[in-house]
Amino acid sequence: MAEVKSAEFKSASGQALRDAKLQRSLEHVMEHFVDARASVIENDFGGESWDAMRERAAAIKQSTLDHLDYYLDLVDKNVRRNGGHVHFADDAAQANAIVLDIARRNGVKTVIKSKSMVSEEMGVNHVLERAGIEPVETDLGEYIIQLAGETPFHIIAPAMHKTRDEVSDLFRQWLKTAPTQDIKRLCEYARDALREKFAAADMGISGANFVVAETGSVCLVTNEGNGRMTTSAPRVHVALAGMEKIIPAWEDLALYLRLLPRSATGQRITSYNTFVGGPRAASDEDGPEEFHLVIVDNGRLNLLRDEVLREALRCIRCGACLNHCPVYRKVGGHAYGWVYSGPIGAIVTPPMTNMKAAKDLPYASTLCGTCRDVCPVKIDIPRLLLHLRHKIAEGSEDERGATWMERLFVERWGKAMRDRKSLEGQARLGRLLTKPLTRGGKIRKLPAPMVGGWTASRDFPAPAPRSFAQIWRDELAADVGRAPEPQE
Ligand code: SF4
Structure with missing residues (x-):
């Protein structure tokens, strides 16, 4: 599993607050996301119908979580019917072992990856590298932080803290390109380097924004087209999904595909919505010969078992709560010390990693409630944070973080x-x-x-x-x- 540094939250926050450059980019990017979201929702829906959509999205996710065993079975059955394979992993180590086994059986030398927060949890890149397999991130932000040897700064904008000069320096160091401040040129450098990797890769690893139970399909939402390349060009495709990513039916997807991009970036629709239905059929012109879906627990059951915290598994990782959080907007993502940051990170990190080590995170909130108001699946974040604070103060011996x-x-x-x-x-x-x-x-x-x-x-x-x-x-x-x- 990826290293957890949440115990250093206070000192890391202090460092972020003293970093004037970081403060400028946080203010600039967050403001952009906040304004874009507000204006698209106002123009397209107005408060009332947007709220009704959030209500419905919350109810569907909650009911799926309440009957998760049924839906997991259904996904298993339908993916197999489509010719794919389903694997269940209790933790990051097991998930990594499954991925490595698939890679070895297929003689894989190079893996291309599209953005996947679960893969960040697993630290799968290090595992592949240790096994002599080259993993290459293909989402531009993820590619930049892979070159920098860092973890994502934000759920949807992993390299938002990097300036164009820093990106130019990284490319100069790793790709031997000429320095430039021109963002278009920087994108071209990345595209040239990645194109070769797409062509050479034996295996693609993707995340899954949604897994549709009734069809056994995986839905990916990306803006760069790299998700589509990752899932269709290599011989083998492995999709990694947290067990909470399941939604019951195809028609539910329409609702989430309206809520997610608007909440995340203020877009009406993301540039690429990719639906993966399994391996290539005899009549298909392209697509992978093998398809594997790895469904990962890695601490999610700790959330599911807790009647209050269970609600956090409704999260569709839009990042809106981060963008609106007065604490995240000051300390940024790395201070939280693990993969997830901001209000939702403060909730899921302690039960998914170590309650005592991450005990400061639930206190990193003013409880102003803006996160709850903007959440597309109506997670009552302040209530969950208070519940965690209670556990940390008075919970069982394992949970108690207070001295x-x-x-x-x-x-x-x-x-x-x-x-x-x-x-x-x-x-x-x-x-x-x-x-x-x-x-x-x-x-x-x-x-x-x-x-x-x-x-x-x-x-x-x-x-x-x-x-x-x-x-x-x-x-x-x-x-x-x-x-x-x-x-x-
Ligand atoms: S908790 Fe809600 S607002 Fe925050 S990332 Fe998840 S879905 Fe988005």
Whole structure:
């Protein structure tokens, strides 16, 4: 599985915030996505019918997840009927072993890949390379980050953080091309290099935006045509799909193909919608001789088993929640430390990888709710984040990410807030302890390990010399002619 660095979220976020170039490109690209989405939805549907479509899309996905065993069987049956093979993988290691086995049996030397987030989870490129097989990403953004040795920065725009100069430098280093700032020229360089790879590849690995259960078809949505080449040019095609990618019927696809591009990039329709129905039939002019669908769990069952988190599996990976998230828009994708970032990444990463290591992610949210409002499948992201925070604070031994000190602090705090006398006592103690640290009504540095983070970037207001309860009792209650409340 791809390396998980989510435990470094805080330091990685700090680094991203200090990177002025990154901040500029985040603001620029996110604004573009947000505006494009808003305008196409407004022009095409208006609020009400768009909302009704989201409602229907959410209901279809939810009902599929609630009957997933039935739909998995149906996919299996129909892919086999079409002449393909279906494999089920519990985790990334198993999925990699399946892919490697298919490659070895077919004497594969070069693999071309179209964009697949599951393949990123699996880290399949490293596995293939170690086995002496050359994997080549063919989505332009993925190709750039493969050359840079990085992970995707954004679900749909993996290289959005790279400037044209950086891309030119990468191409100069790896493709020996002349430096240029001309984006069209850079695309031509990539196209020339990839064309050879398309022609030479023995195997294509794709993702699957949707798997249609009633027909056993895989649907791919791309803007560059590389998905179509990957699935039709090589002798063998392997499609990797998370188990949540299933939708029941062909007619449901029409709904998702309207929601996905509008939510993702503000397009009415993506340039290429590719439907794969299995290996080449005798009457087909082209297409692969072998077709394999690998359906991957890799932690998804942890989400499915949790009645609240299950909803996250409705995600169609449009990226809209990332584009609208005030936290993602500042820290970017790499800070989240794994494959998925932004609000949906903060939800799926802990249960799919390691709750304790990724415990900071569910807190990386203001809970403003914009992610929920823009999600095309109506995932209640803030509710799921709160649920995860609860698990991290009070869940089982395996889930709990809070330290004993944090738990003790919160327990004491909770007790104090429920009892007036104790609250007043704690406030008196707080006033006493912070007095030596106070200058001009502000505390500039709190030394305590749990609260010190606050003053690392801003001042903390000093506690008032007298509490409101004291002022009320000593001065105000008599003025308004009421007996003081029995406090303290
Ligand atoms: S959670 Fe919703 S908005 Fe975010 S990527 Fe998934 S489908 Fe899109």
